[in-house]
Amino acid sequence: MTTERLYLSSIDAAYEKEFTATVTQIQENKISLDRTLFYPLGGGQNWDLGVLNGPNGQLNVTEVRGRDIIEHTVDDVLDLEVGDEVTGLIDFERRYAHMKMHTAQHLVSGIAYELFDGVRTVGNQIHTDRSRIDFHPIQFTEEMLLQLQSEVNQKIKQALDVTDSQMTRNEINAIMPQERTNMDLLPSFINDLRVVTIGDQQDMCPCAGTHVRNISEIGEIEFTGKKSKGKGKQRVSYILR
Ligand SMILES: [Zn+2]
Incomplete structure (x- = not known):
């Protein structure tokens, strides 16, 4: 069952x-x-x-x-x-930490895509105290990470609402490129999806995770490191304050 x-x-x-x-x-x-x-x-x-x-x-x-x-x-x-x-x-303290970290991941992935030539998010690990995102293809410099951090923190200050809805594959693809939502990675037989949207389509992503109601709850993000994972892939770590 x-x-x-x-x-x-x-x-x-x-x-x-x-x-x-x-x-x-x-x-x-x-x-x-x-x-x-x-x-x-x-x-x-x-x-x-x-x-x-x-x-x-x-x-x-x-x-x-x-x-x-x-x-x-x-x-x-x-x-x-x-x-x-x-x-x-x-244990809500743990859950809420995951909700903030996870919503932050949506924001970071979407803004990185916009800033750096459509860079893809190819993996992520969400924990209570520290999380990480894998990007490809990219070679982050310190300046790029600082720029990303600054843009994400400015966006958080806009206090956008986070909403969810059921949408079809075609409806999502009509609004946002498949590479940005990672829709092209989902099996083609999946048609109806739960979509998590930040603000007025600032970011959209099919996702079955847990999120905060408003991005202001995230607080402030700080990137704490980057590591090359080979073949143009880089892993970026962050914490929230
Ligand atoms: Zn999510």
Whole structure:
């Protein structure tokens, strides 16, 4: 049974911390639920942590993975059974840090594309304290990174709203180049997509991650390093203040 992703139903849903669900499957110390607020590892964003409160006590969630069926790894299942109802509570401090970092990644990728000749984002890793984006093809100089940092921070000050919508492949491609949204990398059979938009089409990206409501929540970005990954690929690290 496919797990309903509660955090994905709207931008606001990413701010919810507590939910109730029914246990649908237990395999050793991995618990599946009919619905969840826990974000599973994916799209470069790390999983949520938190607890599940069941009839026999509190279970500590240490890892969350899965695509259709999301599995919550716990220390001990405490005799939990399929059909039991649980209340889940996510570690919101960690989630919110991911939301800010992830939304910052959208901004950085979009602005880098505009500034540096359509440079592509080919990978990203979102963590609470430090994140990184892989760009290709590019050879960043210190000046280029400072320019990117300055443009991103100016954009954040514009306090643009972040919204989501369901769109078709053609609708998205009519508004923004496929290379900018990475639409050309999505399998062609996927047609209906959840699109995350910053401001009035400042940036658009098909994405199933969690984001902040307004880019002002990001704070201020600082690039902390760059590293060549070979063949014209560079990895840029950033923190938020
Ligand atoms: Zn996203």
